[in-house]
Amino acid sequence: MFFNTINYLKSGNEVQRRAYQVIKKLNILNDLSRYTPTLCGTIPISIDVKGSDLDIILEVYDLKVLKDEVYSLYGNLDGFVLRELVVRSVPTIVSNFHFRGFEFELFAQPSPVQQQNAYRHMIIENNLLLKNPHIRSKIISLKEKGIKTEPAFAQVFELTGDPYDELLILGREIGIIN
CATH class of the missing domain: 3.30.460.10 (Beta Polymerase, domain 2)
Incomplete structure (x- = not known):
């Protein structure tokens, strides 16, 4: 998309x-x-x-x-x-x-917008959702409890450290972003 x-x-x-x-x-x-x-x-x-x-x-x-x-x-x-x-x-x-x-x-x-973290996070999150459709409800449930988006993904994927940075690292590791 x-x-x-x-x-x-x-x-x-x-x-x-x-x-x-x-x-x-x-x-x-x-x-x-x-x-x-x-x-x-x-x-x-x-x-x-x-x-x-x-x-x-x-x-x-x-x-x-x-x-x-x-x-x-x-x-x-x-x-x-x-x-x-x-x-x-x-x-x-x-x-x-x-x-x-x-x-x-x-x-x-x-x-450029494609280099801003908000865009990069969204692209990574979208890719993770497409590859792991079962996590959508977990992410939404965490968000409904007041957890921000990136920390929710970090929790589901068991990422430690700053969730905003860790999501970018994960995105690079799995080839979603450079």
């Missing part, structure tokens, strides 16, 4: 179909198209739980320009916040807001 478009959501489960409609209505992928917006997280790979958000990652090199754009486009929406952070030594902008029953999270870093 390719995640460079959201067309796969149209024929997905109920949450995926609703997400597709809401993303299209908000027009966010077109509005931010120059930043290669890419939907990541649990909804694309069908391990979402109640309250899961729509994570959209962006490739951006001028954070100030993006900040102004995001304020202009979404600053009037419920729950809007925008933060500048440093995530694993990388300058990052994170913005959250609500639209038509979904929370959106924009996550912007100065690197």
Whole structure:
């Protein structure tokens, strides 16, 4: 499955179909198209739980320009916040807001989306789910208990250490990512 478009959501489960409609209505992928917006997280790979958000990652090199754009486009929406952070030594902008029953999270870093950890984690997780379909219910059950996605995968696969790093190591070891 390719995640460079959201067309796969149209024929997905109920949450995926609703997400597709809401993303299209908000027009966010077109509005931010120059930043290669890419939907990541649990909804694309069908391990979402109640309250899961729509994570959209962006490739951006001028954070100030993006900040102004995001304020202009979404600053009037419920729950809007925008933060500048440093995530694993990388300058990052994170913005959250609500639209038509979904929370959106924009996550912007100065690197191609395919090289960002959110995308890489999703690709690894999707591959693990496809190769081990019996784990889907275990992952969802852990998530329903409040465990984040990467720690849930680490627990199921008995990975020790930082679950975010260990998932990337596993992905390299089994040839999912470089």
